[in-house]
Amino acid sequence: MHALIASPFLTDYLVLKPDDQRAVKIGSAKFGELLTASKSPNELCPQWLVDAARQRWDVDIAGEPLAQAVKVREPSLHGFGRASYEVNLGCNYDCEHCYLGLKQFSGLEWPDRERVLEVMHDAGVLWLQITGGEATVDRLFPQVYARAWDYGMMITVATNGSRLASKPLLDLFSGRRPYRLTVSVYGATEESYDGLTRRRGSFKAFSRGIAAAREAGLPLNLSLVITRHNAHELDEMRAFAENLGVSYATYSNISPTIYGGGETLISQATEFPRKRTVFAGCGAGHTHFATDPHGKATICKIGRDEHVSLLDEGLDGLTRLGEIADALQLRTGGCSGCALSGTCSTCRPLAKLYQEAKAPLSRYCQHGEEGRS
Numbered sequence: 001m002h003a004l005i006a007s008p009f010l011t012d013y014l015v016l017k018p019d020d021q022r023a024v025k026i027g028s029a030k031f032g033e034l035l036t037a038s039k040s041p042n043e044l045c046p047q048w049l050v051d052a053a054r055q056r057w058d059v060d061i062a063g064e065p066l067a068q069a070v071k072v073r074e075p076s077l078h079g080f081g082r083a084s085y086e087v088n089l090g091c092n093y094d095c096e097h098c099y100l101g102l103k104q105f106s107g108l109e110w111p112d113r114e115r116v117l118e119v120m121h122d123a124g125v126l127w128l129q130i131t132g133g134e135a136t137v138d139r140l141f142p143q144v145y146a147r148a149w150d151y152g153m154m155i156t157v158a159t160n161g162s163r164l165a166s167k168p169l170l171d172l173f174s175g176r177r178p179y180r181l182t183v184s185v186y187g188a189t190e191e192s193y194d195g196l197t198r199r200r201g202s203f204k205a206f207s208r209g210i211a212a213a214r215e216a217g218l219p220l221n222l223s224l225v226i227t228r229h230n231a232h233e234l235d236e237m238r239a240f241a242e243n244l245g246v247s248y249a250t251y252s253n254i255s256p257t258i259y260g261g262g263e264t265l266i267s268q269a270t271e272f273p274r275k276r277t278v279f280a281g282c283g284a285g286h287t288h289f290a291t292d293p294h295g296k297a298t299i300c301k302i303g304r305d306e307h308v309s310l311l312d313e314g315l316d317g318l319t320r321l322g323e324i325a326d327a328l329q330l331r332t333g334g335c336s337g338c339a340l341s342g343t344c345s346t347c348r349p350l351a352k353l354y355q356e357a358k359a360p361l362s363r364y365c366q367h368g369e370e371g372r373s
Helices: 028-037 047-057 110-122 141-150 167-175 190-197 202-215 231-244 314-318 321-328 348-356
Strands: 004-009 012-016 023-026 070-072 082-086 127-131 154-159 180-185 220-225 247-251 288-291 296-298
Touching (some): 004 028, 023 047, 028 070, 110 141, 110 314, 127 141, 141 167, 180 202, 180 231, 190 202, 231 247
Parallel strands (some): 004 070, 082 127, 127 154, 154 180, 180 220
Antiparallel strands (some): 288 296
């Protein structure tokens, strides 16, 4: 298995280590040298790469065939660098705040998932988030993860951590190390954690998973999810992350479901709204996209109004996402005619879900009722 990845990324060329945030930026000439050399099974790693790998990551690839030590990614004619893949919408928890709503277990069989990953690879996707539902409970998660890793993708797994202590999963992540395991944290005590997930024993499973991942030296990142059930434990949750010595982010804005349902909004901790910055656009549909369990690609996990089928349309379908993204971002519907829309902090697809959920304007519009014109 490869120790490093060399790949185009948007307008750059990078050398990366699968489980490390640091990268080495190289020029097109050096990348071309690696691409040519990788096609010869006996060509050794060039000295400049040996030196860079040792200096950046303390990795020794001296004397090794380039084709074995480095996964050199072919350039893509498509400008996508990132993607997310929901392998299922099902979960072993039943969190009140979950934006997926129904959380049904469904998805493609393996040959079709292979095709989805192939399209992502050919589209140029270098960073891939595998998510769900709870991705690790999906029966085909190991195959999806291994194939994406073997393609030379930098993989983040979004998980609740409940299965991280299982030996098959630890073996998978130890052999093919992820870029990051992003683990949601739902409380600092068993009472609040299990109350939020509505599953007895979930806090104990999470605790075992974190301990096992730490022992295995896996790269962890924590998402502290703040709701009405655990807001009083925010300081303890932060202390937990800091004591582990891992990076973390706090999420306190609860969204409607992907179907525009407002049943999740009751879990909002009203004393902890996160102030959003002015929305100035993003690369959704242009440089990144999302794929659901049935191989339908959308501009992101929120803007699901229109999709393309990766199974039926493949790479050709992805070329339409940019046009779809531009149309979905227009300030239409409940936002049309607002004189202050140029300073709005919520993207249009997300605002649309709030409007369909009949959420209070204060939940998604910083101008409030008085700011509408």
